[in-house]
Amino acid sequence: MSDLATRLIRPELADLVPYESARRLGGDGEIWLNANENPYTHEYQLDCSRFNRYPEFQPPELITRYAEYAGVTAEQLLATRGADEGIELLIRTFCAPNQDQIILCPPTYGMYEISAKTNIVGVTKVPLGDDYQVDVDGILKAVETSKSPVKLVFVCSPNNPTGHDMQPERITALLDALRDEALVVVDEAYIEFSAQASVLNLLSQYPNLVVLRTLSKAFALAGIRCGFTLANAPVIQQLAKVIAPYPVPEPVAQVATEALSKDNISKVQQEVATLNTLRAKFADVFTPLTQVYPSSGNYVLCRVPDALKCMTAMAHAGIILRNQSKQITLQNCIRVTIGTEQEMTRTIAALSQYLKESS
Ligand code: PMP
Numbered sequence: 014m015s016d017l018a019t020r021l022i023r024p025e026l027a028d029l030v031p032y033e034s035a036r037r038l039g040g041d042g043e044i045w046l047n048a049n050e051n052p053y054t055h056e057y058q059l060d061c062s063r064f065n066r067y068p069e070f071q072p073p074e075l076i077t078r079y080a081e082y083a084g085v086t087a088e089q090l091l092a093t094r095g096a097d098e099g100i101e102l103l104i105r106t107f108c109a110p111n112q113d114q115i116i117l118c119p120p121t122y123g124m125y126e127i128s129a130k131t132n133i134v135g136v137t138k139v140p141l142g143d144d145y146q147v148d149v150d151g152i153l154k155a156v157e158t159s160k161s162p163v164k165l166v167f168v169c170s171p172n173n174p175t176g177h178d179m180q181p182e183r184i185t186a187l188l189d190a191l192r193d194e195a196l197v198v199v200d201e202a203y204i205e206f207s208a209q210a211s212v213l214n215l216l217s218q219y220p221n222l223v224v225l226r227t228l229s230k231a232f233a234l235a236g237i238r239c240g241f242t243l244a245n246a247p248v249i250q251q252l253a254k255v256i257a258p259y260p261v262p263e264p265v266a267q268v269a270t271e272a273l274s275k276d277n278i279s280k281v282q283q284e285v286a287t288l289n290t291l292r293a294k295f296a297d298v299f300t301p302l303t304q305v306y307p308s309s310g311n312y313v314l315c316r317v318p319d320a321l322k323c324m325t326a327m328a329h330a331g332i333i334l335r336n337q338s339k340q341i342t343l344q345n346c347i348r349v350t351i352g353t354e355q356e357m358t359r360t361i362a363a364l365s366q367y368l369k370e371s372s
Contacts, residue, residue: 025133032127042333044359046350049173049203049312051233053284053353055277057268068259072266078273079241083213083226088246091253092261092269096202096227096240100167101128103198103223103242106255107164108134115165116155118147120175120340122200125167135161140341145177145306149186156195166191169200171207174337174348176308178209188219196248198223202240205231205285206292207309213243220245230311231285232272239269285311292351298361302368312350315364318371320345323364330363332356 019027034048076087083090093099101124108115110133117125118141129136137155142148147168156163166187170179179199187197199212201224213224223244229235239261242252261269271277288311295313299305304316317323320338324347327334335348349360 026131029127029130032123042328043331044352044356045333046352046356046360047333047335047348048235049230049310049348049350050235051230051284051288051311052351052356053233055233055272055280057271059264059267063263066263068261068263068266070253070259072261072270075261075266075270075273078270082273082278083211083241083243085213085216085243086246089216089243089249091242091249091256093240093242093256094260095229095238096200096225096242097124097128098238098256098260099225099240099242100124100198100200101132102252102256103165103196104128104132104134106252107196108132110134112161114159114161114163115167116152116163117167118152118169120145120172120337120343121167121169122173122202137163138341141172141175141177145172145175147179147183147187149183149190152187153190156191163195165196165198167198167200169202170209170212171203171309173200173203173310174312174314174335174340174343174346176306176310176312176314178207178309181209181212184212185215188215188222192219192221194221196221196223196244198225200225202227203230203310205281206289206311209309216243216245220247223248228269228272231281233281233284234268234272237265237268239265287354288351291354291357295349295351295357295361299364299368302365306346312348314343314346314348316343316346317368318345320347322371323347323367326367326370327360327363330359330366332360332363 071092080087080090114135114137115129116137119138126136139148139151139155168179204211227240296305306314320336324336337343337346337348
């Protein structure tokens with residue numbers, strides 16, 4: 014007889030494969046380039062004098078600073094436990110279980126699908142088309158022909174794991190066509206690494222635009238779990254009804270607020286520039302040797318002769334990468350997060366060695 018939890022779990026979740034998160038993987042690599050983390054760390058001081066109190070629902074100084082950083086108003090912003098909570102919250106707020114649909118455009122970030130599944134929300138996949146761009150006609154056709162309402166369309170730009178920026182004209186085409194019908198969620202987790210402008214300047218024109226942001230990537234704060242959902246006030250108000258009562262713990266608020274100081278923002282911009290230089294160098298080395306996807310994130314996707322063997326060879330050299338082979342069209346593709354200069358020197362040497370031995 015199976016254990017109690019196995020008997021009690023909701024049947025639709027029994028076979029759910031959880032997200033393969035960075036630390037869940039275990040193992041004893043020395044160089045972790047599997048989760049698009051930022052290799053740099055910064056020092057922060059904590060003031061514990063308010064730790065006996067519940068925190069502010071939305072810490073005002075944090076909201077003021079992020080609103081200024083992003084160029085939006087405080088009413089257009091909700092701080093969450095990472096961008097992942099924003100994804101989950103959008104689905105829980107707008108999609109009825111067993112009824113509504115989301116659209117996503119694979120190959121892309123895995124949590125859109127997992128959050129939909131855990132909330133019994135249908136998923137329609139409209140794969141990225143030429144040049145890994147969103148297939149606007151395909152999405153609109155899917156919305157039109159769907160038997161159940163499509164409430165959310167997820168677009169990731171720069172896209173994880175391919176690295177492509179989504180063409181702004183395609184995003185505006187979606188926003189225009191779905192204006193009265195569905196929210197278009199543009200996930201800008203990696204926007205600081207991109208040369209392309211954010212779509213946030215479209216917020217005043219589109220009631221159906223939602224943007225996801227995070228401090229996990231450019232700000233090097235994946236460990237504190239702080240993200241932001243940005244949209245017009247009516248959307249934010251609905252989300253604020255559903256989110257947990259204290260979404261931003263006091264220590265998180267303190268660190269995040271300090272991270273958004275003018276001085277730290279300029280430090281972050283310098284570090285992003287350094288990482289982008291290392292990304293260009295990595296791409297230059299491997300482009301003549303194998304297929305390297307152009308990237309606007311802090312990672313590069315490459316096709317190798319055999320992804321499993323490559324992962325193993327790299328792990329022997331102490332370097333942990335991410336195998337993306339299960340994603341549509343990405344067979345034998347590995348994703349390499351950009352680390353420090355020393356980490357990249359070792360990674361370039363080990364990957365060159367693997368490619369030489371497998372040719
Ligand atoms: N969106 C994308 C595209 C991501 O790659 C990630 C994390 N890898 C997230 C959202 C979630 O970020 P957070 O750490 O803020 O939850």
